Amino acid sequence: MTGDARLSWQAVQEIVRQRIRQRIWKPGDQIPHEADLAQELGCARATVNRALRGLADAGLLERRRKAGTRVALNPIRRAEFSIPLIREEIENRGERFDFRILTREMRPPPPDIQARLQIGEDAPILYLQTLYMANHMPYVFETRWVNTRAVPAAQEARFDTMSPNEWLVREVAFDGGDFALSAISASTQEAFILGCSAGAGLLALDRTTRNGRQMITSVRLVFHAGYRLHTRA
Amino acid sequence: MTGDARLSWQAVQEIVRQRIRQRIWKPGDQIPHEADLAQELGCARATVNRALRGLADAGLLERRRKAGTRVALNPIRRAEFSIPLIREEIENRGERFDFRILTREMRPPPPDIQARLQIGEDAPILYLQTLYMANHMPYVFETRWVNTRAVPAAQEARFDTMSPNEWLVREVAFDGGDFALSAISASTQEAFILGCSAGAGLLALDRTTRNGRQMITSVRLVFHAGYRLHTRA
């Protein structure tokens, strides 16, 4: 802030944020259009565009061609939860990361997994159960199906030093996927593995990952009791 | 696709996506820099920049000045869950939205809420318990503390046609907040209200909303058993 220079798009964003915060522009209100704002603030329309687009992405504004830009009626509806990279999450806290493969076999997948992986028959595919630990305490319990039709190399892979997740990340390109968060009641097996009482509420994250049209793997992560996924907006 | 025209930034994105998918550019690899790509594809650097910036936002690429752009080692770590707007979510499914205020009183908040709302003393503030219903079935149970020091009008508000959430959205500007997702075991009260068995695993969403530095409200939403929050990336 040497005193002047032309406004950066971040500066424009901050100005708009303030006006919204101070209710100069109220929810539902139209705000001046790009050209006017650019002139008022003494910068290029492109700069205003960049700023407003950002705010729209963040959900603070709603924009439609010709209709103009208005302050979103419901400001905070999006929140980006970053899916934890288990190893990183644990090591960042200075704790010791560790994992143990509990099950590894070829097994015909149940119908819901067949559907998710979009494989028709019930020929066996790779099934893995892995327990991830922080300081030797159970952290998250992973149940994974790998579409060995799409990733045949997974059958030979050894998961002694590299976790199944890390192996897959290295070996196949991911492209997108589906996520679902839900709460489950710990089964006796889950309770035993995670060291909690049966029936405890546990956070479960289901993820199916694809590469183009190929479905690669479907995972359920069941976190230890008390786990929280948080973010700020 | 009339056959030509110069590439749009979306087209550039798609090309890059494909190259990553086909492992022409593997995780960790450097990709050509903007100027080269622009020349190769026959478009402006700004266009390439827009495309690559988007992919970096999405977590598919990692960019650093001078160091260049490389394919992210771990592609999918971010996932944006959109926080449901209860009314919308229910009505979009063609179901009947309804809510009932179960508790409404001034009450001194417990320490954790005091901390979250950043209010020092334990003078009473507004406490609300609301049940939201879809087709008259319990959908989500909301426990809310409103910082009446910041929003005095809330004390007089009537929540007969407008839910507390909708009222707040209309009356005060939000700016940001903290979110946390966790799983809980239904207490007997929660089980009774939501019509599930005590101890059932339920998804809980805690949210504290602020306007600038003022903390406005702190809410816990406890969803009905079986609720899933999902998204695709």
Place this chain on the structure above:
DNA sequence: CTCATCATTATGTACATACTTATACGGATT
């Protein structure tokens, strides 16, 4: 050999300009 310095380089930002696209609105037609 170590550390500071500086040129180099790739991304990042700002701008003027021009053109494209979606769509709200008003006027014409039924």
Place this chain on the structure above:
DNA sequence: AATCCGTATAAGTATGTACATAATGATGAG
């Protein structure tokens, strides 16, 4: 009054240019 349609408008996109900033790697002084 309802429907259709053209047009003006505001956002969206593309480009060339210029300069800013950060990080790397080489150079030179101590």
